[in-house]
Amino acid sequence: MGRIYRDFTELVGNTPLVELARIRTKYNLQSRILAKIEYLNPAGSVKDRTAWGIIREAEKSGRLKPGDLLFDLTSGNTGIGIAAVASARGYRTKFYLRNTISEDKINILRQFGSEIELIENEELFQPHAIHRIIDRIKAENPDAFYTGQRSNDANPQVHFETTGPEIWRDTEGDVDILVATVGTGGTVSGAGRFLKAQKPEIRIVVAEPTPQSVPSPENPDASTIEGVHKVTEVEEGTLPETYDKSVVDEVIAVTTEEARRAALAVAREEGFLVGTSSGAAIFAAIALSRRAENDGKTIAVVFPDSGERYLSLFDAPD
Known part of the structure; x- marks a missing residue:
């Protein structure tokens, strides 16, 4: 049966969840890592x-x-x-x-x-x-x-209604850890809240940039993980209202170089050209997978966007 979509908005969501088997083999990991490919949304990001x-x-x-x-x-x-x-x-x-x-x-x-x-x-x-x-x-x-993405409740709510349920549906509930980065916190807060409602023991992990990867008056030209923000040790009142830290179990710090190298590994091993926000998330997922207590577990990782949006920022890789 054919289907014709009425407009752009009907194409938003229902992005695929893909097992990164070659990454698992490359790093000899004992956990299964699944990537939510959000750059397949119609305008290219989560x-x-x-x-x-x-x-x-x-x-x-x-x-x-x-x-x-x-x-x-x-x-x-x-x-x-x-x-x-x-x-x-x-x-x-x-x-x-x-x-x-x-x-x-x-x-x-x-x-x-x-x-x-x-x-x-x-x-x-x-x-x-x-x-x-x-x-x-x-x-x-x-x-x-x-539109107020940092304070609008519709931001995390849409992830509670779509992103979280999609991950739960596609894994048939077999998911133990969710890893995401934070821009406004809507994705991790909304999806995390939904997943914890289904499975309270699931762990929600945020990958954040190290202090050296964040521009500051002392380091205004810092090489950044674009679109990704720190959630720990930040000025009081600066966290987005859409970020619910009570949902988050752990925060893992990632350097810009680690995020870039991880994104490059995803491109060369799995064929997905992703940005450094995805690189930060997969770096954190690999770190989690190397812990003995996570052997045999399933880790879902959100890949927010494509690396095509950042090519002008990077030197050609070796």
Whole structure:
């Protein structure tokens, strides 16, 4: 029986869960590692779910009407997801981006017709910078809809309703650990909350960048794991409201170089060209798999996006 999809939004979600058998063999691992390939969402990342969840809820509440302007502060992927959904639903978009973001992402946003404003590192390094910037951009766009990925409950909720259930369905409940990175925390919070409701003993693990992999006034040009944020030892009040730390059992620190090498291993062993956020997650999963207590267990890893969005940031690998 044939099926014709009505629009972009019907393609969001139901991404495949793939066993990384060659990675397991390469590193002689005793756990089974499954990757949730989120770059197979229609605009290329896990943030397509977030974008559709936020816009869908705003439409249900009557907050949006055709032609409205949507805006947010984003590291790129959420902006791309929002821009794509907005195009499909008849809205305009404007995004505020860190000035170190990859040119690839900026070009994608411009293809969707989005208005772009870059934010200088100096502003980001000020005390309580995120809150100050959000207040500023809200004041600059008083009649527009702020999608608010860092505070909008629709963000984790869409992962509670889709990402978590998909992992549970596809593994038939045979999953022991979930590994993800944190941008806003929506994925790990929503999916983690669902999985723990089904299986309380499941462990939820976050891969975060080391301090050396995070730009700071002392190290403004730090090589970053793009779109991935620290969740430990951070300034009070800076964690996104959408991140539920009570769901998380463990945090594993990963350097940018470790994330890049792990992403490269996934490309060369499994054929999936992924970004460094995926690299950080698989590095953490490999570390977990090397622990004796995890022998024979199943580890699900979220691969947020494709490496194609970061090629301009990297030197050609050896």
